[in-house]
Amino acid sequence: MANPTVTLAPSTRGAEFPPSGMRKLVVASMVCDGVAGDLANFIPASLFGLRFIETCGPAVKNDNTLIVVCSPLYDGSGLVGKAAATAGLAAIPAGTYNIVLEGY
Numbered sequence: 001m002a003n004p005t006v007t008l009a010p011s012t013r014g015a016e017f018p019p020s021g022m023r024k025l026v027v028a029s030m031v032c033d034g035v036a037g038d039l040a041n042f043i044p045a046s047l048f049g050l051r052f053i054e055t056c057g058p059a060v061k062n063d064n065t066l067i068v069v070c071s072p073l074y075d076g077s078g079l080v081g082k083a084a085a086t087a088g089l090a091a092i093p094a095g096t097y098n099i100v101l102e103g104y
Contacts, residue, residue, distance in 0.1 A: 034094035037081035059097035
């Protein structure tokens with residue numbers, strides 16, 4: 001499994017206070033091939049320049065036809081996607097997505 005390609009947006013920033021804070025708000029464009037995002041193929045935090053993902057928003061496809069609910073793993077080491085109409089994990093469908101995460 002190849003990890004998705006992630007490009008950080010210019011609006012990605014570190015914490016404003018305290019100046020030495022390690023928390024980051026990451027705005028990224030993520031290109032998925034349709035096999036990443038389930039438990040066996042979770043998306044590692046390191047792809048977003050993080051060691052730990054605290055929270056994330058949904059991933060919105062670039063043509064605005066799909067919103068994928070995403071969540072950090074329990075230990076914060078990566079990101080997983082939610083299957084439509086179930087509470088199970090599933091790979092994120094192929095495409096380019098905008099996503100916002102927070103972590104350190």
